[in-house]
Amino acid sequence: MPGFNDEINKIKEEFKKKVKMSFQMEAEFEQILKYLAVNGADHESFFRAFFEEEKIEEPVCKAEAKKLLAKLREKAVRETTVRKTVTRTPEIVGEKHIIAWVEEDAAADPRAAELCKNADEVRIIKHYKDIFNAKGHNFKEEKKSGNFIVARNKDALVYPGAPFCQSFGNEHFYYASCVKNCIFDCDYCFLQGLYPCGYPVYFVNLEDYFEELDSLLQKFPVYLCISYDTDLLALEQKLHYVEKWVSYAQLRPDLKIEIRTKSGNSTLFKHFENMLKSSGTENCDNVIFAWTISPEEVISFAEQGLPSVEKRIGALKAAKRSGFPVRICFDPMIYHPDWKKTYQKLFSNVFNSVNAEDILDISVGVFRISNKLLRRMRDANEDSPVTQFPYITENGACHYGEISSEMMSFAKEELKKYVPADKIYAWEGN
Numbered sequence: 115m116p117g118f119n120d121e122i123n124k125i126k127e128e129f130k131k132k133v134k135m136s137f138q139m140e141a142e143f144e145q146i147l148k149y150l151a152v153n154g155a156d157h158e159s160f161f162r163a164f165f166e167e168e169k170i171e172e173p174v175c176k177a178e179a180k181k182l183l184a185k186l187r188e189k190a191v192r193e194t195t196v197r198k199t200v201t202r203t204p205e206i207v208g209e210k211h212i213i214a215w216v217e218e219d220a221a222a223d224p225r226a227a228e229l230c231k232n233a234d235e236v237r238i239i240k241h242y243k244d245i246f247n248a249k250g251h252n253f254k255e256e257k258k259s260g261n262f263i264v265a266r267n268k269d270a271l272v273y274p275g276a277p278f279c280q281s282f283g284n285e286h287f288y289y290a291s292c293v294k295n296c297i298f299d300c301d302y303c304f305l306q307g308l309y310p311c312g313y314p315v316y317f318v319n320l321e322d323y324f325e326e327l328d329s330l331l332q333k334f335p336v337y338l339c340i341s342y343d344t345d346l347l348a349l350e351q352k353l354h355y356v357e358k359w360v361s362y363a364q365l366r367p368d369l370k371i372e373i374r375t376k377s378g379n380s381t382l383f384k385h386f387e388n389m390l391k392s393s394g395t396e397n398c399d400n401v402i403f404a405w406t407i408s409p410e411e412v413i414s415f416a417e418q419g420l421p422s423v424e425k426r427i428g429a430l431k432a433a434k435r436s437g438f439p440v441r442i443c444f445d446p447m448i449y450h451p452d453w454k455k456t457y458q459k460l461f462s463n464v465f466n467s468v469n470a471e472d473i474l475d476i477s478v479g480v481f482r483i484s485n486k487l488l489r490r491m492r493d494a495n496e497d498s499p500v501t502q503f504p505y506i507t508e509n510g511a512c513h514y515g516e517i518s519s520e521m522m523s524f525a526k527e528e529l530k531k532y533v534p535a536d537k538i539y540a541w542e543g544n
């Protein structure tokens with residue numbers, strides 16, 4: 115946001131003449147102004163109107179300033195319309211020259227050869243982290259570039275689920291990541307805070323994952339999420355990894371897999387169904403396809419270009435018809451001033467179209483993120499109303515404050531109109 119810091123400093127200096135602020139409060143104040151700016155609000159006029167409303171005559175002490183700041187934040191988030199058309203990083207112009215970086219260990223793998231078919235240039239590297247963890251990345255531009263990395267994952271392949279994620283009551287909750295990064299581009303995606311680099315990394319040693327998982331399955335049943343660091347189903351036509359996971363899971367009844375997605379592709383499931391039938395399995399109860407569904411309004415400002423609600427529901431119904439258990443995730447719910455109306459309409463539309471009995475369960479949760487990740491997400495996504503929201507930070511986690519509780523209570527009550535309470539998994543923590 116060029117010139118923006120000068121404007122902020124001007125307003126901040128003015129505010130500071132009458133209101134004593136700590137460094138932390140100054141940072142919060144700046145964030146409120148940024149939020150107004152990315153949503154196209156005239157932050158200077160907004161601030162002046164607030165100052166006049168509050169009739170601040172005498173210098174305000176820090177304790178009073180805290181209350182004043184909370185009021186300013188409340189007014190900004192409740193009254194600001196979220197801007198739908200945000201200025202994005204410019205598209206890469208001209209012909210794309212696609213580079214594939216391939217680890218020397220992975221170069222002979224047939225999967226690497228298949229992936230590199232469409233690259234203009236293949237560069238052999240020692241280790242994927244030489245590229246992925248190098249300094250000076252531009253996450254957004256790299257995502258659009260079409261460049262990619264092919265590697266063998268030599269770290270731990272299957273590891274315990276993160277505390278920010280829903281385990282759906284499963285005791286041994288694990289996580290595996292055979293692709294890093296995603297072809298979709300959600301403003302709230304934690305990957306832009308987690309990874310330094312926007313290029314996707316495709317790990318070709320899928321069989322090593324299976325082997326590690328087999329050892330774990332000898333100890334206890336495992337619930338495994340395989341599509342958190344990417345959208346594996348959206349990549350299926352390129353990678354065919356979901357197909358491999360389905361085949362693997364079909365022979366391991368102690369394993370339950372969740373494949374989280376926003377894909378609108380309905381055509382894949384018939385193929386999975388036929389593949390299972392040809393190997394003598396009628397049902398595949400232990401592979402759960404889980405769709406994250408957001409209101410169209412949220413798609414328009416935070417999930418731009420992603421499949422519509424209708425497409426996602428179409429794909430979900432196709433998965434169900436092919437015999438797979440399906441889950442719906444209204445998580446993360448994203449705040450915008452009209453949230454009550456838009457989420458109410460979404461729940462009603464979804465359950466007018468999908469029979470609640472066909473759904474295995476539902477997860478619901480309001481957006482929350484660690485402070486550390488959010489800092490990097492804000493740098494990667496400077497013009498997003500989601501990353502620039504003035505979140506409340508508590509114990510290292512950022513959330514909407516009271517709004518989070520309001521949204522959660524509302525969603526749970528609304529969803530109970532359609533689905534029995536014992537099918538609803540609510541994320542109550544911050």
Ligand code: SF4
Binds near residue numbers: 299303305343
């Ligand atoms: S679909 Fe999921 S992994 Fe992909 S960008 Fe969106 S939030 Fe991130």
